[in-house]
Amino acid sequence: MSEPDLFESENSVLAGARAVFDDPQAGAQAYRDTLGELIGYYERRYYERLMRETRRLIRRSDREELEMNRLNHRLQDLARELEFRATRDTLTGALNRGAIIERAGALLAEGSLSLIVLDIDHFKRVNDALGHPVGDTVIRGVVHCLEKSVQDAGVIGRVGGEEFAALLPARSLDAAVELAEGMRLDIEQHVFPVKAGLQVTASFGVSWSPPGTTFEQAYARADEALYQAKRSGRNRVVSLLEGKLVVPLH
Numbered sequence: 001m002s003e004p005d006l007f008e009s010e011n012s013v014l015a016g017a018r019a020v021f022d023d024p025q026a027g028a029q030a031y032r033d034t035l036g037e038l039i040g041y042y043e044r045r046y047y048e049r050l051m052r053e054t055r056r057l058i059r060r061s062d063r064e065e066l067e068m069n070r071l072n073h074r075l076q077d078l079a080r081e082l083e084f085r086a087t088r089d090t091l092t093g094a095l096n097r098g099a100i101i102e103r104a105g106a107l108l109a110e111g112s113l114s115l116i117v118l119d120i121d122h123f124k125r126v127n128d129a130l131g132h133p134v135g136d137t138v139i140r141g142v143v144h145c146l147e148k149s150v151q152d153a154g155v156i157g158r159v160g161g162e163e164f165a166a167l168l169p170a171r172s173l174d175a176a177v178e179l180a181e182g183m184r185l186d187i188e189q190h191v192f193p194v195k196a197g198l199q200v201t202a203s204f205g206v207s208w209s210p211p212g213t214t215f216e217q218a219y220a221r222a223d224e225a226l227y228q229a230k231r232s233g234r235n236r237v238v239s240l241l242e243g244k245l246v247v248p249l250h
Helices: 008-022 028-087 097-110 123-130 132-153 173-189 215-231
Strands: 113-120 155-158 163-169 202-209 237-241 244-246
Touching (some): 028 097, 097 155, 097 163, 113 123, 113 132, 113 215, 132 155, 132 163, 132 173, 173 202, 173 237
Antiparallel strands (some): 113 163, 113 202, 155 163, 237 244
């Protein structure tokens, strides 16, 4: 059994047109009729097919564009998520140590910076006596107090287990000390949802640095003040002014 001719109708139309073309006696009307037949045939067969294919490709293009937009939005969401994970502390959502160092360096390259560093007093006792879940609750509560105090004036970061920092760009030392004192009171008065009667306090060191200072230099000054706050009784704010420690009386 012979294979069917897939182009039988095309071949038939072409054969009829060639017969007219090869007939020297064919007149103008015959040529016109044959040409009209060719045009009609190919319009019916190929133009309609072309339009169907065009519409199909348009629909496919629209679907692919929608999918591309969806994927693009997903990639943007993933990029934001990766950036958040790379710069944020997983427990508190505050900036992590690396992000604080990078942000402080960028701020000091543009202008002055007041830096507050603080440490939760006797935090190891809380962990040892009440367990790490309670310790985590205390850390989150402290960050909440810090964010409430700082708001849009700067940024908060967790630079160690129970150690935190606040970056205050273009803020004077006196203003930073005042803000740190507000933080200290907020933490002292905060009611932590853990063991009844648990009081949490923190010690603060504050420094001011001019533009061009490195983060290490700014941090060393604030850390020196924090060390003095610990030595002088804890739960207080100490600042470093022109190389001299300023210790409050309380």
